[in-house]
Amino acid sequence: MFAQSSLNVRNKRVENLFRTLFLLMTILLIIPVVIILGTLVAKGGSSISIDFLFTDPTNGMTAGGIFPALLGTILIVAVALIASVPLGVAAAIYLNEYAGDNWFTRIIQLAIINLAGVPSIVHALFGVGAFVLFFGFGTSILAASLTLAIMTLPVVIVSTRESLRSVPQAFREACWNMGATRWQTIRRVVLPNAVSGILTGIILEVSRTAGETAPIMFTGAAFFLPFLPQSVFDQTMALSLHLFVVSTQVPGVPEGLPYGVALVLIGLVLLMNSISIAFRMYLRGKKKW
Amino acid sequence: MSSGKSIESMAAEFDRRNFDWYVDKFVQIIVFAAGISAIIFIIGIFVFITAEGLGFVLDDFSFKEFFLSPFWEPSDEDAPEYGILALIAGTASVTGLAMVVAIPFSLGAAVFIGEFASGKTRETLKILVELLAAIPSVVWGFIGLSIMNPLIIELFDVPVGLNVLNAGIILGLMAAPIMTSIAEDALKAVPDRYREAAEALGATRWQVIFKTVLPAAKNGLLGAVLLGVGRGFGETMAVLMATGHAVNIPHSLFDPVRALTATIAAELGETAVGSQHYQALFTIGIFLFLITFVINLTADLIVRGIRKG
Numbered sequence: 031m032f033a034q035s036s037l038n039v040r041n042k043r044v045e046n047l048f049r050t051l052f053l054l055m056t057i058l059l060i061i062p063v064v065i066i067l068g069t070l071v072a073k074g075g076s077s078i079s080i081d082f083l084f085t086d087p088t089n090g091m092t093a094g095g096i097f098p099a100l101l102g103t104i105l106i107v108a109v110a111l112i113a114s115v116p117l118g119v120a121a122a123i124y125l126n127e128y129a130g131d132n133w134f135t136r137i138i139q140l141a142i143i144n145l146a147g148v149p150s151i152v153h154a155l156f157g158v159g160a161f162v163l164f165f166g167f168g169t170s171i172l173a174a175s176l177t178l179a180i181m182t183l184p185v186v187i188v189s190t191r192e193s194l195r196s197v198p199q200a201f202r203e204a205c206w207n208m209g210a211t212r213w214q215t216i217r218r219v220v221l222p223n224a225v226s227g228i229l230t231g232i233i234l235e236v237s238r239t240a241g242e243t244a245p246i247m248f249t250g251a252a253f254f255l256p257f258l259p260q261s262v263f264d265q266t267m268a269l270s271l272h273l274f275v276v277s278t279q280v281p282g283v284p285e286g287l288p289y290g291v292a293l294v295l296i297g298l299v300l301l302m303n304s305i306s307i308a309f310r311m312y313l314r315g316k317k318k319w
Numbered sequence: 320m321s322s323g324k325s326i327e328s329m330a331a332e333f334d335r336r337n338f339d340w341y342v343d344k345f346v347q348i349i350v351f352a353a354g355i356s357a358i359i360f361i362i363g364i365f366v367f368i369t370a371e372g373l374g375f376v377l378d379d380f381s382f383k384e385f386f387l388s389p390f391w392e393p394s395d396e397d398a399p400e401y402g403i404l405a406l407i408a409g410t411a412s413v414t415g416l417a418m419v420v421a422i423p424f425s426l427g428a429a430v431f432i433g434e435f436a437s438g439k440t441r442e443t444l445k446i447l448v449e450l451l452a453a454i455p456s457v458v459w460g461f462i463g464l465s466i467m468n469p470l471i472i473e474l475f476d477v478p479v480g481l482n483v484l485n486a487g488i489i490l491g492l493m494a495a496p497i498m499t500s501i502a503e504d505a506l507k508a509v510p511d512r513y514r515e516a517a518e519a520l521g522a523t524r525w526q527v528i529f530k531t532v533l534p535a536a537k538n539g540l541l542g543a544v545l546l547g548v549g550r551g552f553g554e555t556m557a558v559l560m561a562t563g564h565a566v567n568i569p570h571s572l573f574d575p576v577r578a579l580t581a582t583i584a585a586e587l588g589e590t591a592v593g594s595q596h597y598q599a600l601f602t603i604g605i606f607l608f609l610i611t612f613v614i615n616l617t618a619d620l621i622v623r624g625i626r627k628g
Contacts, residue, residue, distance in 0.1 A: 045525035049435050055427030056444060059495055063451050066462050117353050124354030128347065140619060141357040147546070147615040148364060148608060149553025150456075151580045155587075155604040159367035163592065180360050187357070211343035241455025244555040244580075248587050270457045277461050278560060292461050296454060303453045307446055 070296065074289030082290060091254060091276055092283050096291055098258055102171075102266030103298075106246065107239045109175035109262060110182065115232055117179075118186025125187070126194040127216055146184035150244040153181045157249040172262040174250025178239050185235045193227025194220060196317075230310050237302035241295065243270040253279065269295050365608060372601030374593070375401075385602070391566045391577075393586065393596040401599045403606070408568045409576030413558055414551035416487025416572070421495040421547055426540060428495070429502035434528050445500075452496035456556040463489040463561025477573045481563035484572040489561050490551050498547040505539020505622070506532060542622035549614040553607065555580040579603055 085095035129135040157177030167173040197220050205215040221228075251268040253275050259266040273295055277288040388402025432444045463485050471480030509532050517531040533540075555578075563575025564585065583600050590597040 041523045041526065045523045048525045048528075049431075052427045052431035052435060055424050056431045059424045059428050059492075059499070060444075060447055060451070062492060063454075066466060069466055070462075117356055120350045120353030121356060124350040128350060129354065138354060138357055140616065141361045143619055144361050144612055144615050145357055147549050147553070147611050148361075149555060149580055149611055151555040151583045152364065152368065152553070152604050152608050152611075155368045155371070155583065155601055156364040158587070159371045159601070160363065163371075164367065183357065183360070211339050213343040213346040214339065216346075237453055241453075241457070243455070243457040244584055247584060270455060273457050273461055274556065274560070277464055288461060288465065292458050296458050299453055299455055300450055303450055307449065 067296070070289060070293050073286060074291075074293035077286040077290030078293060083294070087254070090282075091280050092287070096269065096272060096294065098255060099267040099269045099272035099291075100294070101258060102251065103240055103269040105171055105259065105262075105266060106175050106178065106250070106268055107236055109171055110178040110239050111232065111236065113176055114179035114183050114186055114235065118183050119190050119228060121183075122187045122190035122194060123216060126191050127212065127220065142184045142187055145180070148181075150181065150242060153177055154245045154248055156180075157245060162249055168263065169248065169252075169265050170250050170263045171259055171266050172250070174246040174266075174268075175262075177245045177249045178242055181242065181245055182235050182238050185238055186231055189231025189234060190224070190228045193224040193231070196227065197223045226309070226313050230306050230313070233302055233306040233309070237299045237306070240302070241270055241299045243268075243274055247271060269298070365605075368601050368604045368608060372598050372605050375595060375598030375602045376605075378595075389566075389568055391582070393590075393599060399595065401595075403579065403603060405566045405568050406577055406579045406582055406603070409562065409566075410552060410558075410578040410580070412483050412569045412576055413486045413490055413562060413578060414548060416483060417490035417494055417551045418544070418548060420488055420491025421498055421551075422544055424491075425495040425498035425543070425547070426502055428499045429506060429540075429543075430528060430533075432499070433503045433506040434532060435524070445503075448496045448499050451492075452500065454493075456493065456554060457560075459489050459493050459557040460560030463557060467561065471573075475573065479563060479575065481561060482573050482575045483562070483569050485563075486558050486561040486576075486578075487572075489557050490554055493554065493557060494547045494550050497550060498543050501543035501546055502540050505536045505543060508539055509535045538621045542618040545614055545618035545621070549611050549618070552614070553580060553611050554578075555584050559584050579607055 082095045083100060084097050086097055087099075088094035125135065125138065129138070154177065157173055161167050161173035161176050162169055165173075167176075201219050201223065202215050205219045206212075210218070246268055250265055251271040252265040253267075253271070255265060255267050269291065273288060273291045276283050276291060384400075384402060386402075386407070387404055388400060389405040389408075390400040390402045391406060392400045428444075428448070432441055432448070436444060464481070467485045467489060468480035471477065471482070471485055475484075513531050513535055514527050517527040522530065558578040559581035562578060562581065564577050564581060565575040566577050567574055569576050583603055586596070587600050590600065
């Protein structure tokens with residue numbers, strides 16, 4: 031009675047066929063990247079050392095280390111975070127805790143989506159027009175960081191909103207019933223319960239900001255500087271732009287050097303992302319509601 | 320009996336506007352300002368790039384020449400020419416090839432991760448896809464330059480490996496992880512009761528996916544593809560480094576091209592602020608902004624259209 035008919039068998043076969051096909055596609059998507067990462071490690075691994083990370087480039091950037099670029103990237107990311115984290119978290123609080131489900135909220139969401147979708151080079155043009163020229167910051171860390179802050183603002187907003195949303199509504203209602211104001215509720219109940227999720231998003235933003243090149247090319251990152259930046263109004267070198275420069279603009283660079291720079295950059299970015307993912311999984315396991 | 324009290328004093332007794340009330344209102348104004356900042360920035364971006372590029376559009380500008388002339392020769396001192404047709408062709412050919420590479424693989428991967436895989440396998444694959452999406456574009460450009468370039472020269476026996484093929488594959492690999500996660504979200508948005516109903520009728524897993532889930536997620540998947548197109552269109556560093564950067568309307572996969580974004584990235588540094596060339600680059604920026612705006616808007620409308628229905 032339950033013997034498989036030929037139709038059953040055929041259906042099963044079709045299913046297995048597609049399952050294998052899609053598995054294959056998934057693997058084919060991942061394999062090239064694994065090969066690429068392997069090549070980067072194989073060719074760049076030997077150039078990386080403590081010296082490489084902490085000495086200046088020498089001989090017209092054909093030798094030496096990447097210290098000024100590494101430091102510059104850290105500075106740019108730090109200033110960008112100072113600008114974008116408070117703004118992004120506040121925006122997410124508005125969207126999740128105050129805004130109603132109406133056309134106005136819809137427009138804000140569209141603006142956020144577009145902010146994330148505008149090409150990075152257009153953000154660069156905006157940075158030049160607004161921060162470098164109009165506000166008179168010149169090509170500086172400040173201008174570059176603000177450009178990046180606006181570009182990566184959607185990352186903070188979306189991830190913060192996600193973690194605010196995961197705080198159960200009952201927590202808020204309990205707090206309101208005690209006579210607390212909206213802000214007291216947010217400050218004492220919602221934010222403490224969401225803070226680790228917000229942190230995860232911020233780590234993700236660090237990774238995004240560190241890797242961007244086009245938005246900082248004309249707003250604050252320099253090809254080469256013989257000195258370190260003294261204030262946020264100075265230019266700086268940056269890791270991402272340094273990779274572009276040593277791989278396209280400077281003749282006579284030994285093969286291992288750009289691979290080394292690429293490896294440091296990608297290592298930094300993937301490390302940040304892995305921390306963020308690990309943190310997220312740890313939190314998911316810990317949640318009791 | 321409340322005989323001696325006026326209405327005002329009674330109201331004052333119920334007035335709870337203490338310090339905390341004012342703090343609450345103050346914070347509300349602050350977060351509202353932050354909330355609308357995204358709108359302000361989007362308008363700001365448009366206003367500032369338009370302000371810088373407007374001179375070019377107003378000053379003896381011909382739409383026909385700008386969009387239909389294949390000659391981009393801004394540094395010709397006697398008669399500089401600003402035609403972006405070849406640049407549009409460059410961007411379109413690279414993005415087109417990238418989509419040919421990315422669409423089947425990312426949709427296939429999304430179906431496998433979202434519908435076939437489960438438990439540990441699914442988690443691992445999702446994390447891998449997320450990590451792939453994080454690789455910076457300048458690193459992709461470097462990969463095109465140093466790994467793909469010699470590979471293409473060797474495999475196809477062509478003199479230069481920086482061309483449509485190289486940039487298209489690089490851009491496809493870049494866009495695929497992002498499209499995979501958006502497409503997977505679209506599949507996840509299909510309610511489980513659809514799947515259960517189909518399974519109750521005796522459908523196999525594949526029949527459930529093909530006849531029920533995919534049709535229901537159609538709009539979301541289309542949105543994922545559109546966002547992928549938008550990404551490819553706006554990508555800068557990777558196409559700057561991998562296309563060969565030659566102004567050229569491509570006739571084969573092995574022709575070098577130049578993209579709209581890459582042109583701005585390569586030339587903005589060497590132009591004088593306010594010059595015609597500088598303004599022309601900002602005009603390209605306006606064009607890019609408008610195109611991506613329309614793409615993102617359309618994708619959003621398509622995706623939301625189905626959520627409401």
